[in-house]
Amino acid sequence: MKDLYDYYLSDKRMFLIPIEHLSANGMSATFQDLLLERSLVSEGWIELFNEAFRHYDQRASDLAAQAPRHWFPSRLQHACIVTEPARVRPYSQPFNKCSWLLYETDFDPATSNREFAAFQFFQAERLGLVREVISASLRNLSYYLICTDEEIERFCEGCRRSNRPDAVAYRAVAEAMPWIRRLYHESLKKPVLATIEPLIKIPQTGLLIPRSLQANLDELIGTWTKTAQDAMAEFQTAHQPRKGLHTEKLCGWLEATQPCVLITGPPERVLWDPDKPREIEAVRSALGDTADEIAKSIEADLQVIDERSRGFFMSLRRPEDLPMPHTEMEESGLSYLHVGRRMIAYNLLDKVTDRLNLPSPPYERDMLAARTIHEWGHQAVDAGLVPIATSRQADHEQYYEQLADLLDEIYRNAPAGARSITAASMARLADRDESPGHALARVATNRVCDFQANLLSQNYLTLAERETYIRNNVYALILESAGTELFQRLARHVYEYQYLRFSRIDDPLAYFLGSTWFGEQYLKTGILTDTQFKNLLSVVGKLCDCYEVDQSKFVTAGGSI
Numbered sequence: 001m002k003d004l005y006d007y008y009l010s011d012k013r014m015f016l017i018p019i020e021h022l023s024a025n026g027m028s029a030t031f032q033d034l035l036l037e038r039s040l041v042s043e044g045w046i047e048l049f050n051e052a053f054r055h056y057d058q059r060a061s062d063l064a065a066q067a068p069r070h071w072f073p074s075r076l077q078h079a080c081i082v083t084e085p086a087r088v089r090p091y092s093q094p095f096n097k098c099s100w101l102l103y104e105t106d107f108d109p110a111t112s113n114r115e116f117a118a119f120q121f122f123q124a125e126r127l128g129l130v131r132e133v134i135s136a137s138l139r140n141l142s143y144y145l146i147c148t149d150e151e152i153e154r155f156c157e158g159c160r161r162s163n164r165p166d167a168v169a170y171r172a173v174a175e176a177m178p179w180i181r182r183l184y185h186e187s188l189k190k191p192v193l194a195t196i197e198p199l200i201k202i203p204q205t206g207l208l209i210p211r212s213l214q215a216n217l218d219e220l221i222g223t224w225t226k227t228a229q230d231a232m233a234e235f236q237t238a239h240q241p242r243k244g245l246h247t248e249k250l251c252g253w254l255e256a257t258q259p260c261v262l263i264t265g266p267p268e269r270v271l272w273d274p275d276k277p278r279e280i281e282a283v284r285s286a287l288g289d290t291a292d293e294i295a296k297s298i299e300a301d302l303q304v305i306d307e308r309s310r311g312f313f314m315s316l317r318r319p320e321d322l323p324m325p326h327t328e329m330e331e332s333g334l335s336y337l338h339v340g341r342r343m344i345a346y347n348l349l350d351k352v353t354d355r356l357n358l359p360s361p362p363y364e365r366d367m368l369a370a371r372t373i374h375e376w377g378h379q380a381v382d383a384g385l386v387p388i389a390t391s392r393q394a395d396h397e398q399y400y401e402q403l404a405d406l407l408d409e410i411y412r413n414a415p416a417g418a419r420s421i422t423a424a425s426m427a428r429l430a431d432r433d434e435s436p437g438h439a440l441a442r443v444a445t446n447r448v449c450d451f452q453a454n455l456l457s458q459n460y461l462t463l464a465e466r467e468t469y470i471r472n473n474v475y476a477l478i479l480e481s482a483g484t485e486l487f488q489r490l491a492r493h494v495y496e497y498q499y500l501r502f503s504r505i506d507d508p509l510a511y512f513l514g515s516t517w518f519g520e521q522y523l524k525t526g527i528l529t530d531t532q533f534k535n536l537l538s539v540v541g542k543l544c545d546c547y548e549v550d551q552s553k554f555v556t557a558g559g560s561i
Contacts, residue, residue: 116158
């Protein structure tokens, strides 16, 4: 397990407390020992983290029970603990839709306490769900309505002691707490029958605010907005150009090395092509006075793409048999297959990653490597290099029918309420004369090409790259589609669960159930029995087992890494 422990602690800017080492009681004893052994935190820090997590777990369960329209039950996510705030983008999410960005000082007894630390899990959770600071903060205001006076006093004390990048916003909340406590909520704190003044409903929060307090709320929102802007500006300032000496080194490296990557910029303009290595001016112009740290980060990104692409092509017996990319392929993301060329592209001017202004975030380069190989994996799948094994064709057809029959049984026996709200959606999904189970089986298997690409990719990726890819692709789907698509999400969930076979996680089922709210959506509601759930996972797993890498098409056993 040492290599996994090294993975958790591999980034100097933050350390990872992974889902598999969290429970309702906090960190596992093994992980506590690891942190102490590496001298990353103190025993007092661990005690506060665990105390805060237990408080979060209980409070989240209470809130979800009392106000299920506005609060979710507790769950486990990767706790990303930032140790160097100046080097990690505020409000970011290192693992897509399944991580909390927290700060080391949030659990330092000198700068925090249980009430303040517990709230950070709620705020990070909400940020990950709505992806907008002000919306997350507004939706979480009702949290303060159920706390005791003593808890509020302790929370405000934590706000005043905090040194988070957005600490100013928390101090503003502490100052505003007397009037915040006067708010109402449609479930948590219902107004009396006759209120003295009109109440204004704040959309999507359940909050009801007396009209006289609207100006106070507007002022608080203004402070939140400015604080978030200032935190981002301070982070960006820390990475402003200083000398730009590495820019010329990067351009020289491109000319000399000719890495196997296209450097692009919108609108899909090629800035640099390895077939024309000396035509470097477009890249030089785009880089400008980019800071040395950022130029080095870009070079490291390009080097990873080059290494993974060359490794893939060197492993093929006949690389020329790969098809040209489909014209409908999406040309976006960390890296992507260029439609006009059979080559991986890297968008230097991408607005999401902001590569010219900010260095690669924690774990992003591992994801870049995995994304690169995944793109090549799809080309290999299209070339027939990861087929259903000849001896498993009949098995595959049998398992598909078993899956359809099982999904038919589940849909037929689902609670009446679930069938009612999904009836129209299911009718649109099913083709003429097709059963609901067969329609859902299509949903579960229409992305099997991703599984095939992942099956091949394992041969080319490091442990860190594999783990990062999997942890970015197994997450809760509850907000991915409308509630009317409850059964389509079920089918997608049991397929995406199969990705966990490529991870070193010891207990994939516990990881999945602990982090996705799947149990709350399907098991506790009676839509699925435990037996049906296990049968679903088993039969989809057997379907996936029918695919294999055609080793005869490769120089080495499916890969060169």
